Amino acid sequence: MAHRVRLPLAAALLCLALTGCGAATGAPTATAPSSTAAPSVAPTAAPAPSATATPMPASEPVRVRIPAAGVDASPVLKLGLAADGTVEVPSVADADRIGWYTKGVTPGETGPAVLIGHFDTARGPAVLKDVSRVRTGEEITVSRADGTAAVFRVRELEQVGKKEFPTEKVYGNTARPELRVITCGGEITDGHRPDNIILYADLVG
Numbered sequence: 001m002a003h004r005v006r007l008p009l010a011a012a013l014l015c016l017a018l019t020g021c022g023a024a025t026g027a028p029t030a031t032a033p034s035s036t037a038a039p040s041v042a043p044t045a046a047p048a049p050s051a052t053a054t055p056m057p058a059s060e061p062v063r064v065r066i067p068a069a070g071v072d073a074s075p076v077l078k079l080g081l082a083a084d085g086t087v088e089v090p091s092v093a094d095a096d097r098i099g100w101y102t103k104g105v106t107p108g109e110t111g112p113a114v115l116i117g118h119f120d121t122a123r124g125p126a127v128l129k130d131v132s133r134v135r136t137g138e139e140i141t142v143s144r145a146d147g148t149a150a151v152f153r154v155r156e157l158e159q160v161g162k163k164e165f166p167t168e169k170v171y172g173n174t175a176r177p178e179l180r181v182i183t184c185g186g187e188i189t190d191g192h193r194p195d196n197i198i199l200y201a202d203l204v205g
Contacts, residue, residue: 044136044157053203055177056108056150063143064098064115066181069130071117073098074143079116089116095126098181104171107142108150108203112171112178115142119184119193128183131197140179140201152179152201159185159197170198177203 063074077099079088090099098117105111118126140152160166170180179201186195 053151053177053205055110055203056144056148057146058106058109059144059146059148061100061107061113061115061142062145065141065143066134066138068134068138069128070133071098071127071130073117073127076100076115078102087114087116090118092118092121092123095121095123098127105177106144107152107179108144108148108177110175110177112174112180113142114170115179115181117181117183119197128181131181131183131185131199134199139204140181140199142179150177150179150203151205153204154199154201156200157197158200159195161186161195165196166198179203 060078061076063072064076065072073096075097077090077094077097079090079099079101080103082088087101088099090097095118098115100107101114101116105113107113107115117128119128119131120126134154134157136154136157138154140154142150142152144150158166170182179199181199181201183197184193184195185197186193
């Protein structure tokens with residue numbers, strides 16, 4: 001049975017308003033981001049695995065490694081919902097850290113665990129600055145507070161406009177343990193990046 005996940009309150013606002021990357025309607029804005037080259041990925045998808053690893057019990061994430069993107073981030077921030085119903089994001093001061101959306105499952109449990117990080121901010125490149133290097137088949141390892149590690153394999157890369165953010169696809173229930181990693185993308189427009197880049201991955205070990 002799929003694990004029940006609490007969807008964010010206002011789907012229309014769930015465009016991942018990354019402070020310094022771009023803002024959804026009604027979300028706080030920030031100073032314009034750096035002039036770092038536009039992050040982008042070619043949308044690709046690999047077949048879902050015929051069998052995934054056994055679901056893990058709940059345990060909060062403490063470290064995230066994405067070797068293809070040069071990411072080794074710890075500790076992991078806890079993110080909830082802002083007062084306007086949007087998903088919280090790391091502050092500009094925490095641009096070198098990954099955040100975990102605590103209203104969903106922990107990485108390794110059945111359901112979609114969601115991680116969020118900046119591509120850049122007004123201060124310069126951030127933790128997911130090399131997200132465009134990730135390809136399907138790459139691994140993401142999430143170390144957990146109980147001493148175990150959840151290993152995921154990237155199945156799909158998606159770049160989508162914030163106004164078309166796929167809320168149900170990202171946050172909706174799944175029958176197996178999955179992971180989403182979300183950041184900003186696209187050329188800067190009016191001081192913000194208009195897109196989100198989303199990595200979808202399945203638990204493999």
